[in-house]
Amino acid sequence: MNDVISLLKSHRSIRKFTDQPIDDDTIAEIMTAGFAAATSSNMQAATVIRVRSTDKREAIASLAGPQPYVASSAAFFVWCADLARSASVVSTDRVEPATDMAEHHIRACVDVALAAQNAAIAAESLGLGICYIGGIRNDPQQVCELLDIPDRVYPLFGFCIGWPDQDPDVKPRLPLSVTLKDDSYDTSCDAGGIAAYDEQMREYYRTRTGGTKDTSWTEDMGALLSRETRPHIREFLHARGIDKR
Numbered sequence: 001m002n003d004v005i006s007l008l009k010s011h012r013s014i015r016k017f018t019d020q021p022i023d024d025d026t027i028a029e030i031m032t033a034g035f036a037a038a039t040s041s042n043m044q045a046a047t048v049i050r051v052r053s054t055d056k057r058e059a060i061a062s063l064a065g066p067q068p069y070v071a072s073s074a075a076f077f078v079w080c081a082d083l084a085r086s087a088s089v090v091s092t093d094r095v096e097p098a099t100d101m102a103e104h105h106i107r108a109c110v111d112v113a114l115a116a117q118n119a120a121i122a123a124e125s126l127g128l129g130i131c132y133i134g135g136i137r138n139d140p141q142q143v144c145e146l147l148d149i150p151d152r153v154y155p156l157f158g159f160c161i162g163w164p165d166q167d168p169d170v171k172p173r174l175p176l177s178v179t180l181k182d183d184s185y186d187t188s189c190d191a192g193g194i195a196a197y198d199e200q201m202r203e204y205y206r207t208r209t210g211g212t213k214d215t216s217w218t219e220d221m222g223a224l225l226s227r228e229t230r231p232h233i234r235e236f237l238h239a240r241g242i243d244k245r
């Protein structure tokens with residue numbers, strides 16, 4: 001194993017940070033590394049907004065949960081899928097940019113995920129900790145209003161960065177016997193692999209929470225998928241002119 005692989009395998013989300021700031025040059029370095037990621041058709045459909053205003057950070061921390069680390073991390077960002085920038089350069093009387101197509105929606109989301117994850121790895125390589133914040137999608141319209149985000153741009157997740165003030169264990173992942181397949185979508189190894197993983201996750205939660213949480217991955221997925229999640233998202237995207245055909 002080399003240092004990069006070792007770093008990747010040591011990832012764990014950090015939700016408690018020291019007060020130590022991060023200088024602007026370091027942030028610029030992390031984000032430059034982020035935007036060096038591959039991008040579909042070189043569209044570069046990712047934009048990240050740093051939220052410095054205390055009032056805005058507190059408003060986002062509140063709507064996202066509340067999740068206090070949104071306000072208390074050294075730096076907080078909102079990653080946006082951005083189909084407005086590319087549309088703006090082709091907007092003429094003759095061409096109506098087809099940014100309402102599902103295919104462009106997928107491209108933009110993938111671009112954002114790749115850039116953000118590159119930035120996450122860059123930050124972790126410097127000893128910083130990160131936590132993604134999907135909770136901002138509880139009220140994406142309010143996030144747009146707070147940050148003046150225009151049509152054709154939509155916030156996907158927040159991103160806390162800071163110096164870790166905790167040292168949580170690495171959360172186990174499903175075994176490769178379940179997630180890596182050869183030649184076809186063969187599920188014959190899934191049941192055994194998931195059963196073993198369920199026990200591993202129970203143990204992970206028991207240890208991490210002093211016995212308060214004791215659920216398996218199967219139980220967690222049952223809880224997650226047995227109810228509707230953020231049903232407003234589709235209408236929100238359509239109102240932004242996204243994913244309509």
Ligand SMILES: Cc1cc2nc3c(=O)[nH]c(=O)nc-3n(C[C@H](O)[C@H](O)[C@H](O)COP(=O)(O)O)c2cc1C
Nearest residue numbers: 011012013015067131132133134135136157170171
């Ligand atoms: C897109 C995305 C959104 C997430 N949203 C949140 C969030 O709102 N709050 C939070 O505490 N963690 C959030 N997470 C972190 C996940 O819970 C975490 O990555 C997962 O449980 C695996 O744990 P690990 O990152 O420590 O390995 C998010 C992760 C991703 C990729």
